[in-house]
Amino acid sequence: MTPPPPPPARVRHRGEAVRIRRxxxxxxxRLTRIVRGSRAYEGHWAAMVEGYTVGPAYIEAHEVxxxxxxxxxxxxxxxxxxxxxxxxxxxxxxxxxxxxxxxLLAAHLAGRAxxxxxxxxxxxxxxxSEGFYLGLGARRTGTVPATPPAVRWERPELELPVA
Numbered sequence: 001m002t003p004p005p006p007p008p009a010r011v012r013h014r015g016e017a018v019r020i021r022r023x024x025x026x027x028x029x030r031l032t033r034i035v036r037g038s039r040a041y042e043g044h045w046a047a048m049v050e051g052y053t054v055g056p057a058y059i060e061a062h063e064v065x066x067x068x069x070x071x072x073x074x075x076x077x078x079x080x081x082x083x084x085x086x087x088x089x090x091x092x093x094x095x096x097x098x099x100x101x102x103x104l105l106a107a108h109l110a111g112r113a114x115x116x117x118x119x120x121x122x123x124x125x126x127x128x129s130e131g132f133y134l135g136l137g138a139r140r141t142g143t144v145p146a147t148p149p150a151v152r153w154e155r156p157e158l159e160l161p162v163a
Contacts, residue, residue, distance in 0.1 A: 011100045016070035018101060020108045023064040023077055025056030030074045031066070034091045040128055047150050048126075054079075054089070062088065065108055067101045076101045078109050085113060086122040087160070106136050110162040119163040130156045137161060 011018040023031065031054035035041075041049045054077075058064070063080040076092035087109065092101045113121050123133055124144050134140070138158040146152050 011067075011104045018067050018069055018075060018099070018104060020065050020067055020104065023059050023066040023074075025059055027064075027066055027074055027077075028054055028056045028059055031059070031064075031077050031091075034074065034077065034093045035089070037094065038091055039094050040126060044152070045126070045128075047152065050150075063112060064089075065105070065112070067092075067096075067105055075099075076105055078105045080109055080112060080121065082116050082118070084122065085116075085118045085120065086124070102132060103136070106160075110160070113162040119161065121160045121162055123158040123160055125156045125158055127153065127155060130158070133158050133160065 032052070035049050035052050035054060038049065054064075058079075063082060065078055065080075066074045067076040068074055074093070075096040076090075078090040079088040080086075081088050090102070090105060090109075092105070109121065122141075123138060125133055130140075138160040140156055141159050142157040144155045144157050146154055
């Protein structure tokens with residue numbers, strides 16, 4: 001099992017360094033906007049995030065971490081469930097795509113999972129995102145069936161080794 005590749009040496013947004021911090025309840029609206037506004041969920045994918053909310057209670061109850069610029073603007077985030085180990089959410093804001101923020105979040109996720117004593121994390125991927133996770137070292141373990149009405153398509157199930 002290969003651990004994920006290291007994050008880019010420096011991830012920058014608008015010329016300033018990006019860092020990872022624990023998300024707070026104050027971030028809830030921005031996280032929700034990132035999810036609902038994601039171009040990756042346009043068209044027939046839209047039903048999955050329509051009305052989706054990342055609320056303060058969710059942030060307080062789960063391991064939610066945000067990638068932020070120097071101005072504290074949230075550029076992306078992930079949510080890790082420790083038991084059973086699963087990546088529940090990972091999104092990068094459309095305006096921050098292609099800067100290495102997804103890889104930075106994934107490296108942080110792997111470190112957090114290792115610190116929690118996990119050896120792998122399950123990922124049920126949005127179909128267009130499968131290649132991203134495979135590029136991190138995840139391996140396909142199966143397919144999760146559709147669950148209409150919100151999810152009308154099968155999704156790849158993967159496992160990301162972290163130890």
